[in-house]
Amino acid sequence: MTGTFRLKQKCSATERLHLWLKTLIQIKHSQIQEDPELFTMYTTLVEESVDVVNAHISELVGQIIPIIKEGIANQEFKSTDAVAVASGIFMATARFHHPAHVKEWASPTIDQEFEIVWSLILS
Template sequence: MNKAGSFLSKTEILDAAEQTLRRFGPDKTSVTDVAKLLGVSHGTLYRHFPSKAALREAVTERWLEEQIILPLAELAEPEESDSLEQLRKYITRLSELKAHHAKQDGEMFKMYASVTEEASALIETHIARIIGQLSSIIRRGQEADQLSQAESASTLARALFYATARFHHPAHAYEWQSSLIGQDLKQLWELLARGLTAAARPHI
């Protein structure tokens, strides 16, 4: 269907771009490919996104929000009484989500890995969302005297995020197929857990 001259929503463009990227891969997909799928000229798309890079970033941003941030948000809700266990579940889920998409959604994950190197502002925002969710869990744990209060919640959250980067940063995706990766994360968590609870005030 030719949509030239009609209203084209951002959602329609992103849906078509994601479909095209999965079909041809991020390296071979062009704005013209997306335009053909939508039945419009490539100039129409450029009125919404100034470049192919901007379109790729928008698709990646939406993908990260839907596939990573929203599932994790559920684990950051104040329902778990044990904050340390909630943190463990969160980090484990973050690692599982990244590994799953690296294996099952290869083209989109490849684009995400590429954008990680090219669009620092987008990735910084993504990381800030995750660290913010971790901070909320840690803050509740500190208020309940379950977690260390030696550092601020945001400082501990950043440290936790970067300490576990091997298990969720796309640069390490080649390692996630190892049969030992789960054991490695468990051993690291045991060390981190001792630090996270070291200065917590014991309940009397």
């Protein structure tokens, strides 16, 4: 996901964060389903390019930060450290979008497992 993540309708920061995460997950899962060979090549390249991976992660976390800041301002989130919260959420949800976990994505309960993690994030 690159660029700015925008919604057409107005929603809470919590809803926007949930949609952002679900969109990231859907994009990653679609990539493996649509072209598994290309996805395998991508993961091989990723393993060899730590700087590119770190830049990509920084970009994704950077997209979460404004959502968290809005949630803090609206008192949806308790923490006041948007950067730490955004990083933590990204790491906590890695199982659902990180290529290293691709085999786990086929689990019939993967969506329910994400919702369990999401509930923990909200608490």
